[in-house]
Amino acid sequence: MNRKGHFMLTHAITADPALEFAAEVRAGLTAAGQKELPSKYLYDDVGSALFEVISVLPQYGLTRADERLLRRHASEIVEQVPGSVAVAELGSGSGKKTRWLLKALCRRQHVSYFPIEISPTALAMCERELGDIDSISIVGFEREYLDGLLEVAARRRDGQNLLVLFLGSTIGNFDRSAATKFLCEVRGILRPGDSLLLGTDLEKPIPQLLAAYDDPLGVTAAFNLNLLARINRELDADFVLEQFEHAACFNPQARSVEMRLRSRREQTVSIPRADLMVGFLEGETIWTESSHKYSAAEVSQIAGSTGFSCKAQWIDQEWPFAENLLVAE
Numbered sequence: 001m002n003r004k005g006h007f008m009l010t011h012a013i014t015a016d017p018a019l020e021f022a023a024e025v026r027a028g029l030t031a032a033g034q035k036e037l038p039s040k041y042l043y044d045d046v047g048s049a050l051f052e053v054i055s056v057l058p059q060y061g062l063t064r065a066d067e068r069l070l071r072r073h074a075s076e077i078v079e080q081v082p083g084s085v086a087v088a089e090l091g092s093g094s095g096k097k098t099r100w101l102l103k104a105l106c107r108r109q110h111v112s113y114f115p116i117e118i119s120p121t122a123l124a125m126c127e128r129e130l131g132d133i134d135s136i137s138i139v140g141f142e143r144e145y146l147d148g149l150l151e152v153a154a155r156r157r158d159g160q161n162l163l164v165l166f167l168g169s170t171i172g173n174f175d176r177s178a179a180t181k182f183l184c185e186v187r188g189i190l191r192p193g194d195s196l197l198l199g200t201d202l203e204k205p206i207p208q209l210l211a212a213y214d215d216p217l218g219v220t221a222a223f224n225l226n227l228l229a230r231i232n233r234e235l236d237a238d239f240v241l242e243q244f245e246h247a248a249c250f251n252p253q254a255r256s257v258e259m260r261l262r263s264r265r266e267q268t269v270s271i272p273r274a275d276l277m278v279g280f281l282e283g284e285t286i287w288t289e290s291s292h293k294y295s296a297a298e299v300s301q302i303a304g305s306t307g308f309s310c311k312a313q314w315i316d317q318e319w320p321f322a323e324n325l326l327v328a329e
């Protein structure tokens with residue numbers, strides 16, 4: 001069968017995303033101690049577009065390493081996932097790199113592909129990017145990861161295995177214990193024999209890591225500051241962007257690059273839709289994202305403790321990065 005791909009979008013069912021955003025902003029900015037904002041809110045229209053630019057920056061070798069591995073080993077990877085397979089992708093973004101895997105799988109069968117994204121912009125990019133593959137149907141889910149995966153699992157046909165993709169080292173945005181819990185939850189939705197292809201960025205020299213998250217063009221800074229701009233747009237806040245600056249630092253205990261927004265002066269910001277006035281001291285920061293780095297052996301060990309076994313790993317030598325094929329036990 002050689003059917004041209006088609007695309008459908010399942011819209012968000014969240015009660016009121018604006019209320020949820022306001023509640024999380026309020027909770028994060030009134031927390032005792034370090035102020036925080038959840039990294040998932042970095043990806044509105046502007047943030048998703050800026051992330052695409054980050055992925056081609058010379059300093060951000062991560063996406064290219066991920067893509068090199070998928071391009072070089074796509075046939076081998078899909079050979080390790082036997083039977084009839086449906087593909088779900090957590091946080092697909094534009095889905096560019098996924099093309100290699102889907103094309104390899106489409107040589108063997110018609111493929112149902114389910115990208116799961118909170119960003120409608122990213123889902124739309126994914127449709128444009130992959131909709132031309134022969135013999136594919138795409139059904140996008142505008143959902144949080146686990147809500148989307150539950151819906152995909154409920155749609156699987158008898159005898160069909162699921163291949164879940166979690167690429168780009170997005171797992172690194174969870175701290176280590178939350179990553180373990182998340183993998184357990186994913187495993188709880190899967191059946192024995194299903195697979196998870198997990199991309200993980202590996203440890204590398206600190207200057208190389210810091211340059212990847214603080215590029216000289218200032219694209220990552222714009223990506224980070226856009227979170228405040230988003231709060232201005234959606235919650236009527238009055239953040240003056242020039243009075244905050246992007247900062248990236250390496251936390252050696254957590255083995256993580258942390259992105260923050262630092263207040264350049266003492267100031268008060270009003271966020272009417274979150275019913276909040278929030279004060280900042282000069283130099284005070286908001287923690288917006290962490291990117292944890294792994295060793296290849298550690299990923300295999302985490303797989304074992306979360307109900308998976310690590311069947312294969314492919315490692316990029318140019319920019320240490322691992323593609324890990326985990327099979328649900």
Ligand SMILES: C[S@@+](CC[C@H](N)C(=O)[O-])C[C@H]1O[C@@H](n2cnc3c(N)ncnc32)[C@H](O)[C@@H]1O
Nearest residue numbers: 040043091092093117118119122144145167168
């Ligand atoms: C770091 S980007 C990676 C994109 C792509 N997988 C890649 O490797 O280039 C993370 C993606 O996950 C999406 N995302 C973040 N948090 C999410 C959540 N809780 N549920 C669903 N999607 C999420 C974002 O919108 C973004 O497109």
